Amino acid sequence: MQSIIIxxxxxVVQGDDQIYKYxxxxxxxxxxxxxxxxTQVGDTWNGTQLCANLIDVRDMFFIDSKTREYAAAQYRTHxxxxxxxxxxxxxxYFANLFLKFSQPKVPTKLFxxxxxxxxxxxxxxxxxx
Numbered sequence: 001m002q003s004i005i006i007x008x009x010x011x012v013v014q015g016d017d018q019i020y021k022y023x024x025x026x027x028x029x030x031x032x033x034x035x036x037x038x039t040q041v042g043d044t045w046n047g048t049q050l051c052a053n054l055i056d057v058r059d060m061f062f063i064d065s066k067t068r069e070y071a072a073a074q075y076r077t078h079x080x081x082x083x084x085x086x087x088x089x090x091x092x093y094f095a096n097l098f099l100k101f102s103q104p105k106v107p108t109k110l111f112x113x114x115x116x117x118x119x120x121x122x123x124x125x126x127x128x129x
Contacts, residue, residue, distance in 0.1 A: 004041055007034045012041050018051040019121050024060035032067045039074060046078070050128055052121035053082040054114070075105035081124030082108045083117035 003013040009028035013021040020042050024030065042053070057063075063071075107124055111117035 002045065006037045006041065007031075009034050010038055012038060014042075014045050017122070018046070018049060018125070019054055019118065020046070020051060021054045021056060023056040024058065027059055027061050029062045029064070030057075030060055030067055031064065032070050035067050035070055043076070048076075048078045050078050050080055050125060052080045052125050054085060054117055054121060055082055056085040056114075058085060058087040073105065079106050080128045081121055082106055083121050084108065084110050085114055085117050086110055086112060 001016055005011050011023040011025055
């Protein structure tokens with residue numbers, strides 16, 4: 001297992017189960033540069049091996065529209081799914097808008113509980129094996 005902090009905004013953790021955790025820190029505002037670096041780290045560590053992503057935005061303040069568009073357009077055939085971990089009903093509202101209008105290219109689902117998100121990601125990976 002390895003981890004790194006990117007731009008003092010995001011912690012990336014590679015799990016032994018090939019589930020990558022992208023964890024917002026410091027009540028950050030996510031920008032496109034940080035998101036691009038986050039993607040590069042994950043791809044460098046993982047290569048093209050089957051994996052899944054847990055994106056924890058509970059400590060994120062804002063994501064601008066260009067960054068959301070870039071995130072939604074990401075499609076790497078080896079990513080089985082992505083779970084977005086949110087904190088509240090208000091977060092859910094904005095995250096659902098993202099899912100509806102941006103239409104991510106990989107299976108994506110919202111969760112408020114990490115254990116449920118991890119279970120769903122493992123199921124997504126099993127479907128792809």
